[in-house]
Amino acid sequence: MSDLLLKQLALIGCRGPVITPGSTDYDRARQVWNGVADRWPAAVLRAADVDDVRKAIDVAANCNAVLAIRGGGHSLPGLSTCDGGLLLDLSQLNSGRLDISAGTVEAGGGALLRDLDGATVPSGFVVPAGVVSHTGVAGLTLGGGMGRVSRAYGLTIDSLIGVEIVTADGSVNWIDAAIDPELFWGIRGGGGNFGVITRFRFRLHQLGPVAVGHWMYPMADAQRAITGLGDLARQRPREFSVAFTLTRGGLSVTAVWVGDSRLADQMLSPFGDLAGVGEGEMGAMPFLHLQSRNDAHFAWSRRYYAKGGFWSDITGDVVDAMLQQIASAPTMDCEFYITQLGGAVADVREEDTAYSGRQAGYYWIAEPVWDDPADDERCIEWGRSAAGRLADRSIAANYVNEQSDTAIASGAYGAVKYDRLRHLKTRLDPSNLFRLNQNILPFAATPQ
Template sequence: MTQSTEIDGAAVDELQASFRGAIVRPDDAAYDEHRKVWNGSIDRRPALITRCTGVADVRAAIRLARSQDLLTAVRGGGHSFPGLSVCDDGMLIDLGPMKGIRVDPEARTVRVQAGVLLGELDRETQEFGLAVPSGIVTHTGVAGLTLGGGIGWVMRKYGLTVDQLLSVDVVTADGELVRASENENSDLFWGVRGGGGNFGIVTDFEFRLNPVGPYVMAGPVFWPMEDAPEVLRFYRDWIADCPDELMTIAVQRRAPALPIVPPDLVGKRVLAVTACYAGPVEDGERVLRPLKEFGSPVLDFCRPKPFLEHQRTFDPSFPHGWHYYVRSCDVAALSDDVIDVVVEYGSRITSPVTSVALWQMGGAVGRIDDGATAFNGRQAGFTFNINGNSKTADGFDSERQWARDYWSALAPHHTSVYVNFLMEEGEERVRHAYGAAKYDRLKALKRTYDPTNFFRLNQNIRP
C-alpha cells in the first residue's frame, strides 16, 4: 500500500450517496476543524475525512480506503500522544459522531460507542452511582484508552478498564463485523484488551459497571518542591499497605495560574499527591488524614466531592491545542535512587505547563492473572508519565529534551511501559511494552485479522 493524495472522485461520490455521516474534503470549510487532534504539535492533512455515524459507515469507509490503497488513520477521541489518530495524504476514519451510551443499572452494564469521551460516559453512569474504571482527563476517548488497557482513579479497587470489558464489536480490515467476548472469538477478545487498534475498528464496547460515588474523598495536597525528598519518602511508606480503595498520583509541576491558587504561589515548583478514595467518604477521610497532616502543605484541595468533579481535576492542565510530548516507563518501586532522580529533575522544570505524573499501581490490577489480557505490566509498582509540554512551539524542543533526559536518568530502573504512553518509538519499544511472549501472540493474531497491516497507524504490531 502506498500513500496517495489522488482519490478517485467518482469512488468518493459513490460513497457519499450511501454514507449517513459527513465526508469532509480539504476544500471544505469544516476541514481544518475536523483534522485537528488534541496534541497541538501534530499538524497533518488527510486527503479525506469520513465522519462515521455507525457500523455501515465504518465498513463503507474501509472498503473505499482498501480500494484506493489509502493510508488510514482511525480516531475515537483524538488523544493519541504521538498523533496516530490523523495522517497526511490518506483517509481519516473519524468515529467522533458515534456517541451512543446505554446504561442498564439493574444488570450493572453499559454499552458504549467508539466516539464517546470519558466525561460523557461518567455523566451517564454516575446517575446511578456506577462507573467504569477509566482515565483522568474527561475529554479522552473511551476507545483508545480501553484498547491500550485503561489506568485511572478506581483501578486499584476494580482493575483496569479492560478488566471490566465484557464484549466488543469489531470491523476487521476486510470489512467484516465480528463480535468478541470470553465465549466468542476469545483470542481476539484477549488481543483487544491491551493490543490497541491493531486488529480492526472497535465500534461498540460493553462494560461491567461498579459502584463508585457519587461522592468520594479526593483531590490534591501540595508541598514546595524543596520538600520533595521528605514527602516522597513519607508517601512511599504511607501507601505501602494502603487499602485498594485508595489510588494516588504524585505530580511535579509549577503551580498553575488558576483561581483557586494563591497569586504568590503561581509559578512556584510544587509536588502534589492527588488521591481518590473509592469507598465511603468517612473511611477516606481517616485513610487520607496522615497525608494531609504531613509536613507543611501549601495547598490542600483534598475533600469530599462528587466523583464527576474529581474526574475533571486534571482537565485544565491538558487542554486541546497545547504541544505535548511524553516519555514513560514503569518502575518496580519508589526506591531512594528513583526518588533522587525525581527530585533532581523536578527542580529543573521550566515550562508552566510541563508536568510529571507518577501513578501508583497495584491493588486489583496486580491480582489479575498476567496472561488474562494483552495488557502487560500488572506487577509494576509505579508508572511514570513525563510530560515535556509547552503552550506553543516556542520552547517545545527544550521541554522534549528535558523529558528525554528525565526518562534516561530512570533507565536503570525501567521494567515495562504502558502502551498508551508511548510516542512513535519503534518496534522494539512496542515489543518491550508487551513482553516477548505476548508480542509473539499478538503478531499471530495480527496475521489472522489484519495480514496486510492495513491498521498500522497505531503502536503497530507488524504481522
C-alpha cells in the same frame, strides 16, 4: 492517490459527511488533541454509523491509502490523524446506554470518558477509566486504561465484556470471551491493531461516596514528601489510591478514597502532613468533578510529549532522579506524573490479557507540556532525556497508551506476548492496514 480516494468515497455514498481541503469545516475536522501533530489528511469521513466505518475501511484498502482512526483524538504521537490519507472520525458514534438490570453499560467507539461517566455515575455506578474527561474511551480502553478507581476495580479492560469490531476485510462482528477468545485477549491491551471498535460493553461497579484530598508542597520539601507518600501508600487498602505531580513549582498530591466514608479522614489526612503541613484540603467530592479537574491543564491544541514506564516501588534513587531532572525543565508545565497501581489491577494474571505490567506498584510519565511551537525541540528533548533517567529503574514491560515515541510494541509486551500478538495481527490484518498505532507488525510485512 488523493484523487482516487476522493472518487471512491464519492461512489460509495456514506451517510456521514466527507470533509476535504477547502471545506469550511476542514481545519476543525483535521485537528487532534496534541498540537504537535499538525497533519493534513486528503479527506475526513465523519462516520454516521457502522456501515460508514465498513465503507471507509474498504475504500482505504482498495486505494492503498493510509487510514487513521480518531475516537477521542488523544493519541500522543498523533496517530489519530495522517498526511494525505483518510481520517475516519468516530465522534458521532458517542452514545452511552446504561442497563442497570444487566449490570452493564455500552459506549460507542467515538464516546469520550465524559460520555461514559455521564451514563453511569449519576446512577451510582462507575467504570474505571482515565483522569481527563475529554479522552476517548476507545484508545484508552484498547491500551489497558488506568483511572482513579483502578486499585478498587481494576483496569478499564478488566470491566470489558465485549466489543463490536469492524476488521480489515470489512466484516462486522461481536467479540467476547466466548466468541473469538484470542481476539478478545488481544484487544485488551493490544491497541487498535486489529480493527475499528464501534461499540464497547462494560461491567458496572457500584460507586459510593468519594473523598478526595489535594495538597501542595514546596520544592524544598518534595523529597521528604514523596518518600513519606510511598511509605504511607504501601499501608493502604485497594479502596485508596494516590497520584502526584512534580513540576518546577513544587509537588501536587491527590489522594482518593472510595471505601467506607467513616474511614476517609484516617485514610487521607496523613497525606496532607507528609513534610510539614501541606497547602490544600480534603473532603467529599462528586466523582464527575474529580474526573474533569485535569481538563483545562490538558486542553486541546496545547503541545505534548510523554514517555513512561512502571516501577515496583518508589525508591530513593528515582526520587533523586526526578528532582535532578525537573530542575532543568524548560517550561513550568513540564512534569513527572506518578499514579499508584496494585490492588485489583494485580488480581488479573499477567498472561490473561495483552496488557503488560500487572505487578507494577506505580506508573510514571515524564511529560513536558507547552504552548509555543518554538519550544518543540527543547521540550521534546527534555522529555526524552528525563524519561531515560527513570527508565533505567523501571521494570521491563510498558503501557502503550502514554508514549509519544513509536515502534515500542515489542519491548512493551515482551517477546512471548508480542509473538502471540503478531500471529493475531497476521490473521486479522495481514496487510497492516491498521498501522497508525503502537504497531504490531504482522508476519511477512515490512515496516512502513
